[in-house]
Amino acid sequence: xxxxxxxSQELQxxxxxxxxxxxxxxEEGGTLRGAQLAYxxxxxxxxxKDNVILIPTWYSGTSKIFEQAYIxxxxxxxxxxxxxIVINQLGNGVSTSPNNTAGTxxxxxxxxxxxxxxxxxxxxxxxxxxxxxxLALVVGGSMGAQQTYEWAVRYPEMVKRAAAIAGTAxxxxxxxxxxxxxxxxxxxxxxxxxxxYESHEEVRAGxxxxxxxxxxxxxxxxxxxxxIWRGLGFSSVPDFMTNFLQTYFCAMDPNxxxxxxxxxxxxxxxxxxxxxxxxxxxRITAKTFVMPIDEDMFFPPRDCLAxxxxxxxxxxxxxxxxxxxxxxxxxEADFRHQVDAHLKDLLSLRV
Amino acid sequence: xxxxxxxSQELQxxxxxxxxxxxxxxEEGGTLRGAQLAYxxxxxxxxxKDNVILIPTWYSGTSKIFEQAYIxxxxxxxxxxxxxIVINQLGNGVSTSPNNTAGTxxxxxxxxxxxxxxxxxxxxxxxxxxxxxxLALVVGGSMGAQQTYEWAVRYPEMVKRAAAIAGTAxxxxxxxxxxxxxxxxxxxxxxxxxxxYESHEEVRAGxxxxxxxxxxxxxxxxxxxxxIWRGLGFSSVPDFMTNFLQTYFCAMDPNxxxxxxxxxxxxxxxxxxxxxxxxxxxRITAKTFVMPIDEDMFFPPRDCLAxxxxxxxxxxxxxxxxxxxxxxxxxEADFRHQVDAHLKDLLSLRV
Numbered sequence: 001x002x003x004x005x006x007x008s009q010e011l012q013x014x015x016x017x018x019x020x021x022x023x024x025x026x027e028e029g030g031t032l033r034g035a036q037l038a039y040x041x042x043x044x045x046x047x048x049k050d051n052v053i054l055i056p057t058w059y060s061g062t063s064k065i066f067e068q069a070y071i072x073x074x075x076x077x078x079x080x081x082x083x084x085i086v087i088n089q090l091g092n093g094v095s096t097s098p099n100n101t102a103g104t105x106x107x108x109x110x111x112x113x114x115x116x117x118x119x120x121x122x123x124x125x126x127x128x129x130x131x132x133x134x135l136a137l138v139v140g141g142s143m144g145a146q147q148t149y150e151w152a153v154r155y156p157e158m159v160k161r162a163a164a165i166a167g168t169a170x171x172x173x174x175x176x177x178x179x180x181x182x183x184x185x186x187x188x189x190x191x192x193x194x195x196x197y198e199s200h201e202e203v204r205a206g207x208x209x210x211x212x213x214x215x216x217x218x219x220x221x222x223x224x225x226x227x228i229w230r231g232l233g234f235s236s237v238p239d240f241m242t243n244f245l246q247t248y249f250c251a252m253d254p255n256x257x258x259x260x261x262x263x264x265x266x267x268x269x270x271x272x273x274x275x276x277x278x279x280x281x282x283r284i285t286a287k288t289f290v291m292p293i294d295e296d297m298f299f300p301p302r303d304c305l306a307x308x309x310x311x312x313x314x315x316x317x318x319x320x321x322x323x324x325x326x327x328x329x330x331x332e333a334d335f336r337h338q339v340d341a342h343l344k345d346l347l348s349l350r351v
Numbered sequence: 352x353x354x355x356x357x358x359s360q361e362l363q364x365x366x367x368x369x370x371x372x373x374x375x376x377x378e379e380g381g382t383l384r385g386a387q388l389a390y391x392x393x394x395x396x397x398x399x400k401d402n403v404i405l406i407p408t409w410y411s412g413t414s415k416i417f418e419q420a421y422i423x424x425x426x427x428x429x430x431x432x433x434x435x436i437v438i439n440q441l442g443n444g445v446s447t448s449p450n451n452t453a454g455t456x457x458x459x460x461x462x463x464x465x466x467x468x469x470x471x472x473x474x475x476x477x478x479x480x481x482x483x484x485x486l487a488l489v490v491g492g493s494m495g496a497q498q499t500y501e502w503a504v505r506y507p508e509m510v511k512r513a514a515a516i517a518g519t520a521x522x523x524x525x526x527x528x529x530x531x532x533x534x535x536x537x538x539x540x541x542x543x544x545x546x547x548y549e550s551h552e553e554v555r556a557g558x559x560x561x562x563x564x565x566x567x568x569x570x571x572x573x574x575x576x577x578x579i580w581r582g583l584g585f586s587s588v589p590d591f592m593t594n595f596l597q598t599y600f601c602a603m604d605p606n607x608x609x610x611x612x613x614x615x616x617x618x619x620x621x622x623x624x625x626x627x628x629x630x631x632x633x634r635i636t637a638k639t640f641v642m643p644i645d646e647d648m649f650f651p652p653r654d655c656l657a658x659x660x661x662x663x664x665x666x667x668x669x670x671x672x673x674x675x676x677x678x679x680x681x682x683e684a685d686f687r688h689q690v691d692a693h694l695k696d697l698l699s700l701r702v
Binding site: 172173174175176177178180181184185188189190205209212215216217219220221222223225241297298300 | 523524525526527528529531532535536539540541556560563564566567568570571572573574575576588592648649651653654
């Protein structure tokens with residue numbers, strides 16, 4: 001196990017832990033022993049247990065960053081109305097991950113995880129710990145959207161509403177290659193040592209290269225052309241690079257990022273239907289909003305629209321921002337307002 | 352000097368060499384001593400010397416690949432009508448470059464080159480060797496478009512027509528960061544050794560990562576979604592990666608690529624006008640076609656359109672392809688036909 005303060009209760013909490021039991025078998029064949037999901041709740045579960053919103057996390061994200069961006073009184077995700085459970089995905093550094101797993105099964109020996117593993121683990125948590133039979137809404141962005149789709153396909157009877165923000169049900173080849181470039185940026189660092197570094201700081205050069213590729217694909221041309229970074233408090237693009245993207249990613253655990261990247265590359269609900277995506281999405285009974293970001297360079301609206309058309313009764317709601325994918329992290333007020341407005345619409349729909 | 356067969360007469364020729372003289376001083380302060388431009392000509396110069404088409408090369412490109420894609424009888428660039436001069440940009444591996452320069456000024460010691468240096472060198476070639484006073488057309492793609500804009504701004508009295516395909520007059524911040532990610536992919540390879548490797552094969556891992564980033568930014572989402580690679584003779588995306596992109600880039604000299612990348616990042620005609628792009632583009636008197644590729648991920652139409660609006664009497668001609676930027680290399684027949692049609696229109700305009 002590695003000490004990394006970024007994933008601590010102090011920075012990411014308060015969160016609770018749920019034990020997945022002595023052994024949790026993974027789709028790829030590995031087993032997590034004594035694994036835990038870290039989750040945060042907001043608001044109170046009502047007697048009918050029908051006011052639950054479940055939120056899975058995105059790549060590199062934690063329950064905390066989601067809370068800070070999207071949860072609050074009078075927001076769509078309002079703890080005074082809903083019981084909101086934000087669950088850290090496996091491998092994100094906070095839930096069971098390479099950095100907090102002891103022995104040969106941790107760090108460079110951590111097993112491969114699939115989106116389906118996350119959703120099964122989350123299902124176990126909400127049924128065993130809270131006795132839930134339905135979810136008023138599952139909402140997630142990016143890899144959180146991948147998990148949202150997986151929820152809606154795998155447990156259609158439970159998911160009443162679903163909002164997939166800036167993500168796809170089946171990852172594209174292009175997105176796979178983007179993920180590979182991020183993996184290569186980290187694993188090419190000699191300090192990575194096949195995952196057996198002693199501190200994430202030994203992999204700083206790789207994490208900086210990884211941040212560099214995010215600067216291209218994670219924002220977009222207009223973000224730089226319009227110098228949106230100025231409004232975020234940065235004096236130049238190098239200042240933005242160093243003190244936003246590099247600071248953000250260099251605090252993280254490289255193996256955790258790699259675990260999520262491998263999982264992200266392979267997100268695909270059609271694994272339930274022998275590769276038939278239409279059939280898989282046809283299983284969805286949730287009222288579903290498909291919400292791409294118009295300038296997203298790797299989950300482009302076109303790809304999301306193609307999937308939306310396969311989901312009965314779904315709606316296509318495009319989010320507008322000149323910031324690209326990373327606006328998801330919540331740094332633009334207008335974007336947050338758009339998300340709120342769409343989610344309020346969705347939550348107001350009778351199911 | 353390094354032996355690299357990719358840049359030989361056998362593979363890139365026939366080309367001629369033009370001596371730039373004992374010393375050619377560069378904008379950044381360095382000097383090339385005994386530098387040479389490699390160029391290929393097609394067709395014959397007429398008596399009036401008014402049938403000349405000048406073509407500068409793109410990133411990683413050579414005079415040969417341009418010839419194979421765009422020059423031919425009954426094409427727009429028809430050697431039976433025009434005297435066509437394709438000039439390899441400095442640092443591209445064929446003209447004076449890190450790999451073919453001896454001593455401490457070669458390889459890792461090769462100086463920084465600017466787009467303006469190329470265009471001055473090309474001007475010297477065509478005036479001293481051919482006595483040219485005007486160019487019927489300057490046309491280039493990508494970095495070739497950067498040089499085309501530089502020609503039209505620097506020597507407006509000479510350039511009668513200009514076609515800038517998939518490139519900008521002033522490079523964007525986003526594009527700079529894309530270039531940086533490519534630089535980082537190469538220079539992070541321990542085999543690069545600050546440019547003092549003994550063979551480009553020592554930098555293979557870096558070149559493969561560089562190819563990986565091109566797979567994301569150089570094509571586009573639809574290229575993969577529609578499996579266009581199948582039509583190019585590949586059986587899978589990994590096959591396309593290995594036997595197209597990796598084969599293509601791994602043959603090249605890493606320092607040559609780095610020389611071009613540094614230059615590409617800083618292409619900017621507003622250096623002539625103290626940063627005033629509108630004023631710089633206002634100098635252009637050539638009939639100019641601005642020809643972006645609709646799915647280009649790093650020279651997007653929007654950026655090209657903004658520049659086109661600053662050029663008097665210019666036309667905006669969008670090229671359509673689901674292949675993204677690298678379609679420029681000529682692998683799609685319909686794209687080649689579109690380029691030909693627009694260039695024929697441009698060449699038919701009276702000036």
